[in-house]
Amino acid sequence: MAGPRYWDPTGARYGIPTYxxxxxxxxxATRRQLRxxxxxxxGQPVAAQILWRxxxxxxxxxxxxxxxxxxxxPVRPMTPAxxxxxxxxxxxxxxxxxxRCDRGYTIPTSLGTCLPCAEAPALAA
Numbered sequence: 001m002a003g004p005r006y007w008d009p010t011g012a013r014y015g016i017p018t019y020x021x022x023x024x025x026x027x028x029a030t031r032r033q034l035r036x037x038x039x040x041x042x043g044q045p046v047a048a049q050i051l052w053r054x055x056x057x058x059x060x061x062x063x064x065x066x067x068x069x070x071x072x073x074p075v076r077p078m079t080p081a082x083x084x085x086x087x088x089x090x091x092x093x094x095x096x097x098x099x100r101c102d103r104g105y106t107i108p109t110s111l112g113t114c115l116p117c118a119e120a121p122a123l124a125a
Contacts, residue, residue: 006051017048019066024050028066035075042073 008018009025019025028048034040048066053059093106096114103114111118 005053014049014051016046019048019050021050021052024048024066027069029069029072030064030066034067034069034072037072038075039069039072040075041067042071044068044071 004020004023006014006018006020007023008014011017029037029039030050031041044067046065047068050064050066052062054062091102094102094104096103096107096117098113098117101114107114
């Protein structure tokens with residue numbers, strides 16, 4: 001195969017246009033890049049993807065989806081009602097279901113309770 005790995009601008013091999021790391025054409029951006037520019041995909045389909053081989057703790061082929069900049073829409077502003085709903089959702093993640101205390105940190109899903117409640121049975125034994 002000639003050229004860089006994962007180079008498929010026509011989409012014949014991977015189904016959608018595919019580019020290697022740092023070689024995507026101008027006019028396409030990831031979700032994170034859109035957000036940094038104050039934009040969101042706005043319901044548009046994925047236009048292309050970037051593929052790369054990762055050697056991190058979960059090795060393998062990783063993908064980042066790309067969206068068209070000209071079809072992106074501005075991020076919706078935070079309304080007072082949305083802020084209230086977000087605050088309640090985050091407070092629910094901090095509240096222990098056992099002791100009903102707001103612990104100030106997100107309750108670990110692996111434990112299902114706050115750290116003092118999770119350690120209490122171990123101390124009693």
